[in-house]
Amino acid sequence: MTGLITMDDLTNEEILSILDDAERLLPVARGELYLPLLQGRIMGNLFFEPSTRTRMSFETAMKRLGGDVINLGDVKTSSVVKGETLFDTIQMVDGYTDIIAMRHPRQGAAQYAQDAARVPILNGGDGAGNHPTQTMLDLFTIRQAHGRLDGLKVVLAGDLRYGRTVHSLSHALTRFGCELIFASPTLLQMPAEIVSDLREHGATVTETEDLYGSIDDADVVYMTRIQKERFADEDEYARCAGAYKLHAKHLGDVKGNMIIMHPLPRVDEIHPSVDETRHARYFEQAFNGVVARMALLCRLLGVTVPADVNAQGGAL
């Protein structure tokens, strides 16, 4: 069986159909309905790099559906430190599980693992590479708010250079015909080759350093963390980052149904004053990680999500 390594593994139709499944699974993810579609299945959680949010939401997704999880655990005390190759580790876990969720610091590691494994690999982030389950939950969140994916105006802001999340999402949004506005300090601009690739695929892309001037027209503002380590000195960092901190006071003229997203954890790029506004959607977005991953787990394991979950699930 084949897994999900990059968004290119899915057609637009498949994406939409998985988002439909995710929508149906909402009451199960919320713990309102018991629907053990994955009872008897085991997922291996192989996080070669820690990621609390991604690991926990994969684990919740599996358990909400009645499945179970085994964790590789701390890489620092695992067989990896005894010099075991990724190939051998995958061979082992392949024999213990039905599906593997994996994060790895090295780009390409997920594809390498898929080539070695019989079970499907769910890429939970491979270095500067891909993070397709994040993209799926982002798309779910956007569609949930706006009822559609096509023709939206999306501002992506902050660190566009190193953030695989915004790279993946930009490509996906382009496939659905969104207009993209990239707001970032010059140092952290979206890489030129990605911008030109997006344009080749028909995207309308605007690049700017002015975040606050970009949001009034937007349907979605997607914030990311600007890391101090990217800058040569503290002053430069403070000057740049300061212009990418969203506060409730910036939201006076935005569209009523504009949503603000963030892959989290945030540091101070979104001020707590924003939390109370109708625009804040980042905590729901984190929750949507569960439902998006539930739908993906079912799809990759060949389990059909029933059209009417209420008819098949038990009340809780």
Next chain:
Amino acid sequence: MTGLITMDDLTNEEILSILDDAERLLPVARGELYLPLLQGRIMGNLFFEPSTRTRMSFETAMKRLGGDVINLGDVKTSSVVKGETLFDTIQMVDGYTDIIAMRHPRQGAAQYAQDAARVPILNGGDGAGNHPTQTMLDLFTIRQAHGRLDGLKVVLAGDLRYGRTVHSLSHALTRFGCELIFASPTLLQMPAEIVSDLREHGATVTETEDLYGSIDDADVVYMTRIQKERFADEDEYARCAGAYKLHAKHLGDVKGNMIIMHPLPRVDEIHPSVDETRHARYFEQAFNGVVARMALLCRLLGVTVPADVNAQGGAL
């Protein structure tokens, strides 16, 4: 839904009713009966400070009832180190779970978490603050041995200054009309404000440095660990701590049904010779942590414990 942050969240009637539920759940906790009352529910284990016993017994409680658990994992590699606030971490886990068990080094953290969460928080210890699930299992153990909570004579011994366990328990025992004897080195005395507060609430309190002279009349002797770090020098420690080490030889004149308790882990404040006596109750007390937490999980999740568990559970 609201959680359990401090014992003040429960009336005496509620305490007794939860202890009744715990009593009923004993065969389930012992693995003699399968009763999946919490099937489909997920508990988040957020231990910002390690605690093997508390974490494992919360986890066992949930799993014995057919529920499942997701762990935050090692705080040193979690999103917390990326600068995430407790508020944001709780928002995340809130979306993944139905209830959260939490331990945190900072006093007040549990209440803060409850204010941020939709799901109930079970405070598993917040710094020098509260540890109500420990108090519940202590009360369960005492009632199990003596058939009642009121009118007992309870010696609390060792480190009474820093031990949140003995603070919480003293308040609870006062509510049930117990007589309290505080036996400790001067340096580790029960804080004066707690003593006067207990007296205001009607407690009879005696303070002494003489443990061995206090136990012959007692119904319960509750030992705690005296930590070397509390003392300025090694000699002072050795002199003080030596007078708070219980040995079987000290038990010649005690009441036949007196029980010795300890929150564990112990170091050498209870000699192994005591383990064989009829008075030792600390290992059962640790086991009672499971049953007390099972009852609390059911209560906070709104699940009724059946009056006759044998009629509803399956044999194992």
Next chain:
Amino acid sequence: MTGLITMDDLTNEEILSILDDAERLLPVARGELYLPLLQGRIMGNLFFEPSTRTRMSFETAMKRLGGDVINLGDVKTSSVVKGETLFDTIQMVDGYTDIIAMRHPRQGAAQYAQDAARVPILNGGDGAGNHPTQTMLDLFTIRQAHGRLDGLKVVLAGDLRYGRTVHSLSHALTRFGCELIFASPTLLQMPAEIVSDLREHGATVTETEDLYGSIDDADVVYMTRIQKERFADEDEYARCAGAYKLHAKHLGDVKGNMIIMHPLPRVDEIHPSVDETRHARYFEQAFNGVVARMALLCRLLGVTVPADVNAQGGAL
């Protein structure tokens, strides 16, 4: 109830009957069949020393059978560092679980734990002592390939001095009348007292430094890792270890049904070129750890494995 501390706890008849159970459970281990024989049971995983493969396969074994697992977690942050004795830790976990899988760096620790516990202990390796579940999965793998255990010619190669795996296996193979060839550098020879003990029990043992000259007659070649730390200097290591690295080119004249095993993780004692040959059996061997442990868990918990699992299990 009593556990499994050493292979001496099992008669030959019991070993064969457990291997029969393991055989029956293969479709459950593969995730093709759902058979929750251990629903409602909890295993404690007490790994006082990390072991990814052993821990994960114990966990998978329990979960494939519908049971659940609680982990002691990182020993460095557990109650063990607060000075808790093994006796007290076992008393605690004994109250939380139905069975305990345990690995400990100290020889004899598993027996000590069994003496302290009411629940059965499954020894997952105690220092230089025993590792019986590894031996069971090794025997299962050999019998699966050759249809029998008796009268086989088995080469054990590499570090025979420190490897508890090969010590345990040698004893077990002797009980079934196998012929043993020990191929190792002089420095890492099988201890003389073990060799003489095996001979007293009727084994035919040959000792040699020549691995490549030993394999053409063999039914099984069991490789182990040679650790650099065992040698005084790097040159000595390189010279010795180089003669215990199996490559596909060495397999030209071996028997068609000869199998190559390794407890894993390997470093470079088996070249990847071997993976593609019909002889490689180490990844299946790792998988067999699940099915062997499933059979042992059932046996120790007093749960009968049905003769026809297909009739009782649910399709997946």
